[in-house]
Amino acid sequence: MAFIGLEAEKYDRIYQDRDLFRRIIGYFKNYKKKIIAITLLLTISSLIHAILPILITIAINSLEISTNIENFIIIILIMLSFNFLGFLINYFQQIKTSEAIGNVILDIRKDANNSVLNHDLSFFDQNPSGKIVSRINTDSQDFGRTMELLMEVISSCFVVVVFTIIMFFLNIFLSFIFMIIIPSFFIVAILFMKAARRRTILGQRAIASVNAFVKETYSGIQIAKTFSQEEKLFKEFEQVNNQSYKVNLKRAFLFNIIFPSLGIIQAFVLVLLIYFGGIDILKGTISIGNLNLFIQGTWLLTFPLFTIAAFWPQLQAGLASAERIFALIDTNPKVIQTDNIKPTKLKGKIEFKNLTFEYEEDKKVFENFSLTINPGESIAIVGHTGAGKSSLANLLARFYEFQAGDILIDDISIRQFDLSKYRKKIGIIPQTPFLWADTIENNIKYCCKNAEKEDITNALNQTGGAEWIEDLPNGLETYIRERGSLLSMGQRQLTVFSRVLLENPSILILDEATASIDPFTETRIQEALEKIMKGRTSIIIAHRLWTIRHVDRIIVLDHGKIVEEGNHQALISKGGIYANLYNTYFRHQSLDYIEKVRDL
Amino acid sequence: MAKLDKNFKKDYLVEFSIDGAHSFHIKNKKPSRWILAHILHGSNKIYISIVLVTTIIAAMLSSALMIVVGEAINSFILENDTSLLFYVILILSLGISAPLMRIGNFMLREILAQRLERDARKEFYINLLGKSQSFHDQQKIGDLMARTTNDVRMLNYLVSPALSLIIESFTSLIIPLIFILMFYPSQLVLVPSIFIFTFLIALRSYIKKIGPVTEKMRANFGEMNIILNESISGISLIKSTVQEAQEKHKYLMKIKAYRDAFVEQGRIQAKYIPILLLALMNTISLTHSIILFSHGSITVGQIIGYLGLLSQFRFPIFISFFVFSIIKLAGAGAKRLLEIMNKKTEIDENLEGKSKDITGNIKFENVSFCYPKSKNKILQNISFEIRSGETLALVGTTGSGKTTLTKLITRLYDVTNGKILIDGLDVRNYALKSLRSQVSYIEQDVFLFSNHIIDNISFGKKSSFEEVIKVAKLAQAHEFISSLPNGYQSEIGERGIQLSGGERQRIALARAFLVDPRILILDDSTSAIDSKTEDEIQKAINNIQKNRTTIIITHRLSQIRWADLIIVLKRGKIIAQGTHEYLIENSPEYRKIFIKKFDLDEEKLKTRGRI
Numbered sequence A: 001m002a003f004i005g006l007e008a009e010k011y012d013r014i015y016q017d018r019d020l021f022r023r024i025i026g027y028f029k030n031y032k033k034k035i036i037a038i039t040l041l042l043t044i045s046s047l048i049h050a051i052l053p054i055l056i057t058i059a060i061n062s063l064e065i066s067t068n069i070e071n072f073i074i075i076i077l078i079m080l081s082f083n084f085l086g087f088l089i090n091y092f093q094q095i096k097t098s099e100a101i102g103n104v105i106l107d108i109r110k111d112a113n114n115s116v117l118n119h120d121l122s123f124f125d126q127n128p129s130g131k132i133v134s135r136i137n138t139d140s141q142d143f144g145r146t147m148e149l150l151m152e153v154i155s156s157c158f159v160v161v162v163f164t165i166i167m168f169f170l171n172i173f174l175s176f177i178f179m180i181i182i183p184s185f186f187i188v189a190i191l192f193m194k195a196a197r198r199r200t201i202l203g204q205r206a207i208a209s210v211n212a213f214v215k216e217t218y219s220g221i222q223i224a225k226t227f228s229q230e231e232k233l234f235k236e237f238e239q240v241n242n243q244s245y246k247v248n249l250k251r252a253f254l255f256n257i258i259f260p261s262l263g264i265i266q267a268f269v270l271v272l273l274i275y276f277g278g279i280d281i282l283k284g285t286i287s288i289g290n291l292n293l294f295i296q297g298t299w300l301l302t303f304p305l306f307t308i309a310a311f312w313p314q315l316q317a318g319l320a321s322a323e324r325i326f327a328l329i330d331t332n333p334k335v336i337q338t339d340n341i342k343p344t345k346l347k348g349k350i351e352f353k354n355l356t357f358e359y360e361e362d363k364k365v366f367e368n369f370s371l372t373i374n375p376g377e378s379i380a381i382v383g384h385t386g387a388g389k390s391s392l393a394n395l396l397a398r399f400y401e402f403q404a405g406d407i408l409i410d411d412i413s414i415r416q417f418d419l420s421k422y423r424k425k426i427g428i429i430p431q432t433p434f435l436w437a438d439t440i441e442n443n444i445k446y447c448c449k450n451a452e453k454e455d456i457t458n459a460l461n462q463t464g465g466a467e468w469i470e471d472l473p474n475g476l477e478t479y480i481r482e483r484g485s486l487l488s489m490g491q492r493q494l495t496v497f498s499r500v501l502l503e504n505p506s507i508l509i510l511d512e513a514t515a516s517i518d519p520f521t522e523t524r525i526q527e528a529l530e531k532i533m534k535g536r537t538s539i540i541i542a543h544r545l546w547t548i549r550h551v552d553r554i555i556v557l558d559h560g561k562i563v564e565e566g567n568h569q570a571l572i573s574k575g576g577i578y579a580n581l582y583n584t585y586f587r588h589q590s591l592d593y594i595e596k597v598r599d600l
Numbered sequence B: 001m002a003k004l005d006k007n008f009k010k011d012y013l014v015e016f017s018i019d020g021a022h023s024f025h026i027k028n029k030k031p032s033r034w035i036l037a038h039i040l041h042g043s044n045k046i047y048i049s050i051v052l053v054t055t056i057i058a059a060m061l062s063s064a065l066m067i068v069v070g071e072a073i074n075s076f077i078l079e080n081d082t083s084l085l086f087y088v089i090l091i092l093s094l095g096i097s098a099p100l101m102r103i104g105n106f107m108l109r110e111i112l113a114q115r116l117e118r119d120a121r122k123e124f125y126i127n128l129l130g131k132s133q134s135f136h137d138q139q140k141i142g143d144l145m146a147r148t149t150n151d152v153r154m155l156n157y158l159v160s161p162a163l164s165l166i167i168e169s170f171t172s173l174i175i176p177l178i179f180i181l182m183f184y185p186s187q188l189v190l191v192p193s194i195f196i197f198t199f200l201i202a203l204r205s206y207i208k209k210i211g212p213v214t215e216k217m218r219a220n221f222g223e224m225n226i227i228l229n230e231s232i233s234g235i236s237l238i239k240s241t242v243q244e245a246q247e248k249h250k251y252l253m254k255i256k257a258y259r260d261a262f263v264e265q266g267r268i269q270a271k272y273i274p275i276l277l278l279a280l281m282n283t284i285s286l287t288h289s290i291i292l293f294s295h296g297s298i299t300v301g302q303i304i305g306y307l308g309l310l311s312q313f314r315f316p317i318f319i320s321f322f323v324f325s326i327i328k329l330a331g332a333g334a335k336r337l338l339e340i341m342n343k344k345t346e347i348d349e350n351l352e353g354k355s356k357d358i359t360g361n362i363k364f365e366n367v368s369f370c371y372p373k374s375k376n377k378i379l380q381n382i383s384f385e386i387r388s389g390e391t392l393a394l395v396g397t398t399g400s401g402k403t404t405l406t407k408l409i410t411r412l413y414d415v416t417n418g419k420i421l422i423d424g425l426d427v428r429n430y431a432l433k434s435l436r437s438q439v440s441y442i443e444q445d446v447f448l449f450s451n452h453i454i455d456n457i458s459f460g461k462k463s464s465f466e467e468v469i470k471v472a473k474l475a476q477a478h479e480f481i482s483s484l485p486n487g488y489q490s491e492i493g494e495r496g497i498q499l500s501g502g503e504r505q506r507i508a509l510a511r512a513f514l515v516d517p518r519i520l521i522l523d524d525s526t527s528a529i530d531s532k533t534e535d536e537i538q539k540a541i542n543n544i545q546k547n548r549t550t551i552i553i554t555h556r557l558s559q560i561r562w563a564d565l566i567i568v569l570k571r572g573k574i575i576a577q578g579t580h581e582y583l584i585e586n587s588p589e590y591r592k593i594f595i596k597k598f599d600l601d602e603e604k605l606k607t608r609g610r611i
């Protein structure tokens, strides 16, 4: 099962915490002003937080001495005004914080998405899209949550520091007792740290597996139905879902143990304070108000200290998310341009020079492959399935990087071209047509946003007429869902065909572009195609040999090697592999042969 | 499902269900009730009661601790040193027992939360498996994914921490009040009571404001998933047409919308009044207790205990701040789940229907069909009959309805008018599983799972390795599979992306051959395969075809020629049907398919047809 895996992705890597922090800080740098403002506001509000209990202490202490009402009124008034001031500052700080964090998440998502879109296809062959999506969208969210926490931690630190300083002024011995709380909180937290990060990563991978699995189910639901295998899918789903349950439960257990254990520490400190404080009171060396401040301190500082201590494991979770995203951002695409030559117009000469190519190790598709295609020439590539025909198209489109040799376009190495400028000059109809969940019109003009209605009808006419579109409920406006699955197969191919024609490329590659189109429509396309191919280099890949009789040259490919080439006539008279293929094919359509085949 | 009474059944058709799996959404249409049904089901009931009780006890222990601390200080003031040890022990045991109780409480709560996530996802998933194809036609995969993972996860957060925190915080609102009444002058309860009252009012208005924003965030998140999913599945198109910038921009718009909602949420949270109320209450109640002290009605120790009790309020105040967002999110998530689950679908598994071995007579009686939600008649008045073991060939221009016609046989869709009979029985009267398991369908748009090759071939039926190899050989796939580094164990990527087009089709052929169906439907299933390989496959099909009803859609004459019945479709109508000989002579439309292609003229064809 591909899904059950909790293993790391190929591109995952381990970062030093230092590097992670540097990267994270890098993202916050863009919002320097906000960060400064936030820090300032946080400092003030922490001061207020720390001063209030001191005012209470003063009030209680003075209870023992006198009952001067005026003093109380002043203290109360100060407290009230601090209450309001604290609220106001908190208000501004919150707003700034959410702005800063919102923007950082935005930036990270943007970077991750940009980097993913820049990958070549080998990356997508290996990484299920469900997992990539989960990484970009969900992990960034987890990361954001951690950053919110970070802000709280900063403010908590202020409170703790201010409060501690004051306590030391009041009573050094009790302060030391109180201080026990801090290291013990941290020891507990750090003990949790390692396990927390590991479990979080596992938890995230488990949920990513669920994501990938359900995606497959929903895309393949029709197959599940026709084979009546819902139950099988369900069983597999139970496995991934239960796995996610187990892994995440373990993770949650760990995270939930931390708070109560801190509570236990807190209880011990409280007892010590009461014991030694009690002795001091009995001896008269400490005032009640001051002892109260210490006791209140264990509660007042609970939240800040909890936040700080719990922050470590949570930070680990956030760092784990950051690590996953950065790994995605930092993986380099294999296809890279070595120069940025921007072709204005391609003449269309293509030369494969001793090319070696493999998708995965030890499965060479081409070895020492050489072929030259002249500008404006139309060639056809034929051969058994899996011979490497589509792979040639993939290489020309720079979807994959080749291992050795070179591909020259107009005598310049394909690696030197500016990728996007170059791809614009190549029009490719892939074997599996892809369409967006959008209207037909938007699909056709996907690459030429400004195309007029006229151009669209024109392109459609060249591909056998637009009658079929008129039959649809909303014509060109018909919504066709993901991959165009609301259209018939042939209609999808026609739509893709029109899209490429509108692009008006210098080099045209048709990979089984009409395989699912009925012969009648196909003949009409054929006529238009002959006109279109004039003046541009075209490569046609087809099993229906009838459609390629008119090309300038036919290349017969066998296991990545050229075994024959020449035009139709020459190859037929040669009587080799092509002639054989053609005869088999033609026999299929020849009545004479078919009449005989029954007896075989 | 089978247990449901008839009335429910009519509204809740599903194509698939699991015995013993719960479908709480059927009886609980409201999100809250649905969630409750999950939380209260089975052993969860016991867990939640334990969680409730321990939460209350823990809150009481914490409050009692405050009182004891106040009493201890009082006795120190009275210079009563014998009580010191007693208080130390009491405080220690109170202070430790609360956290210990919480550990147990949290663990149970976590189990509940994770179970809720698991079970709700399961219910949702099963429900989606049971929805008809026409339902799935209308969905966006990215959106369904977001619902299955993220919305369901929100339910988890609902229990842990949200619900349990709410229980905890409301007990820590009430218990201190009770303790104040029990141990201190009763007028001290006044300020805290007013505070709780105003807090609840402020909280209400806060929740009202935060709700819509939270829902907006959820929806935005769903859209982010949709966009990203789409651009990844269309990545090769994006690259070949150099539209990366546009796709980046699309995603950017969505994440910006999300950011805006996030900031808006921050703004609303910043205006969280209860924080101010809490601070004011602290000051005012201090004043109040000092006044009482000056009248001599309470001691300093009691003031300290009182302030300690009030500090318990901090917890509910800070928790409510974010907990209600979680609840809103979970509510919104549950709503989104229920919205999908309660959508009606057309097709029902028909458990009471017949399960029987079919022989394979197929009869269409005046069948018309429109896809649900569209008025266009895709098929009109289709009638024909083929007997068991015969072959039907469908031909016709692109979009004429060939694929659609075959989908009706396995009830991927139900006919709009007319009926389809198999062995004289309406397909709707078969148990769906029985029907579908005897019909094998090789789809035009091959879909493979990102599994190992062997799992893909044996998808329709569990089978031995030998059997798999046997059908792979029949489909001419054995040779190329063996040449892969990992053979039958090779992984093939999403949708089989790592295979060539012809290789994918051959795996689909093998997959269909393996189930050994009574009715075999081949929809253009050799379009990407070269003629030589096809020849071999054709031989295999010919062998398999014997004693099976076969429906083929193809443009290759060799396959059409010997069909027992050929139907020519045009815009959803049968414009001609009969054998090859008959059609060549009588149907100009049929002739048209072959004429141009082979530069034969019509006359010649006519005479040949007669041979």
Ligand SMILES: Nc1ncnc2c1ncn2[C@@H]1O[C@H](COP(=O)(O)OP(=O)(O)OP(=O)(O)O)[C@@H](O)[C@H]1O
Pocket: A125, A359, A360, A365, A384, A385, A386, A387, A388, A389, A390, A391, A392, A431, B497, B498, B499, B500, B501, B502, B503, B528
């Ligand atoms: N993305 C990929 N990753 C790994 N291997 C691949 C990938 N795409 C194709 N292959 C393998 O490379 C070989 C050549 O495939 P290619 O798609 O070029 O064949 P083809 O000649 O186009 O065949 P067809 O006529 O069936 O389309 C095949 O053996 C195939 O399994």
Ligand SMILES: Nc1ncnc2c1ncn2[C@@H]1O[C@H](COP(=O)(O)OP(=O)(O)OP(=O)(O)O)[C@@H](O)[C@H]1O
Pocket: A471, A472, A485, A486, A487, A488, A489, A490, A491, A516, A517, A518, B137, B371, B374, B378, B396, B397, B398, B399, B400, B401, B402, B403, B404, B405, B444
């Ligand atoms: N799921 C769907 N929802 C709505 N309309 C659909 C759906 N699938 C197909 N159609 C429409 O129904 C009509 C018939 O489609 P169908 O797939 O049956 O054609 P076909 O004869 O198989 O064509 P092809 O030879 O191109 O495969 C087309 O106009 C198509 O747009």
Ligand SMILES: [Mg+2]
Pocket: A389, A390, A391, A431, A511, B500, B501, B502
């Ligand atoms: Mg190919």
Ligand SMILES: [Mg+2]
Pocket: A488, A489, A490, B402, B403, B404, B444, B523
């Ligand atoms: Mg079709």
